[in-house]
């Protein structure tokens with residue numbers, strides 16, 4: 001583990017690309033290959049900044065084959081998992097299957113799952129626990145909608161989600177967790193929360209994790225910001241003390257743009 005640029009203990013920054021429902025398995029392989037070549041040309045040091053992609057389920061086997069075959073250092077994960085392990089749950093995907101496909105991570109509670117699929121905090125808590133049961137690290141997404149932001153209760157709302165979704169985890173499990181703060185009003189809108197907004201929420205999340213577990217755990221959890229992140233705004237957000245990475249949607253579909261976000265440190269050096 002290396003020290004991140006923002007001077008945070010030893011949390012390795014994580015730059016994560018959520019492809020959402022884009023890229024079939026052929027397109028996905030091309031995208032990942034281009035990303036790997038771009039990062040390799042730039043001599044990217046993966047031990048300084050970790051890169052991960054979250055393709056659709058149907059791409060994962062191809063991604064696994066490419067990552068293994070070319071010995072890529074890029075991590076990958078699923079965009080969702082079932083709270084159950086196996087059985088009569090048509091259309092669902094078990095954490096066990098993700099583990100078998102070499103997934104290191106899985107997104108849990110993305111706002112599109114919370115809204116379109118009406119996933120409750122109770123279900124999401126069960127999904128977080130299912131991820132740990134199958135040795136896949138949950139990237140738990142939390143964040144408020146526009147109305148809540150305008151009412152000024154966004155911190156309380158987001159911490160309520162966090163508390164409900166991590167309930168019952170052991171300190172050991174919690175220390176591995178990744179939390180992504182994604183204000184819904186900033187997703188896919190071009191409206192990016194300012195670095196101060198990202199910092200305000202990430203500091204509040206870290207303080208809450210200290211309350212719920214302890215300071216040691218809170219110091220280990222990586223906190224990401226997501227919502228209209230691009231190469232042009234990533235470095236400023238990542239400079240914030242409690243922000244340890246970003247979760248990127250649209251911009252992760254362009255390999256050059258995403259590679260530039262992964263290489264945010266070079267932007268910090270040049271100004």
Ligand SMILES: O=C(CO)COP(=O)(O)O
Nearest residue numbers: 018187188227228249250
């Ligand atoms: O939802 C997101 C990532 O999970 C953010 O999406 P955009 O980067 O397209 O705003």
